[in-house]
Amino acid sequence: MSISAIEGIGGAAGVSGIFPTSGVQKASGLDDDWATTSSQGVGSDFATALSNGIENLQATQAKSDQLAVKAATGDLQDLHDYTIAATEASLATSLTVAVRDKAVAAFTEIMRLQA
Template structure:
């Protein structure tokens, strides 16, 4: 299957933002700090914003499908599946981050 026509269904592939090295200044002008926590926080916020956008699009298409204004039902099906998969991925990443945090907290100094 060719992916050259994927733009026609409105799918925008996720392109992760670049992360500046530790100690480098962030694009907003502030310093990200030596630990790079600011970069991770920015990645999390960006991911949550993208998740919200995907879910909003699926919700809008669901309303259009329910009211009969949607010309192609497959657009809603694709958007709903994309929203479900994105939500599952976000929850999995959150769970892994919590596991890592708990592991760090159990370390003895």
């Protein structure tokens, strides 16, 4: 789940499994061939990356929930597995909210500029 495709965020706080990097174009690489790249291709790659990120977030949260149930019923042998999964889910959620907030702020700024 690394957002290494978006320059400056990659590897943030060790969340390398939430946002997959396969098939995602690096944002700084767009200045090399921006005129020849179709906007639909870039947009669909970005949409795919966001979709995959949300799916991975849901999977991380589901894993944390399953381990929480196991911990509550006494079926979990290593409690630290739940602690790690819960921390990963919390961090993934925080990162997703931060990305959403930045996207909303960017959209708001664009709309303000057009007025």
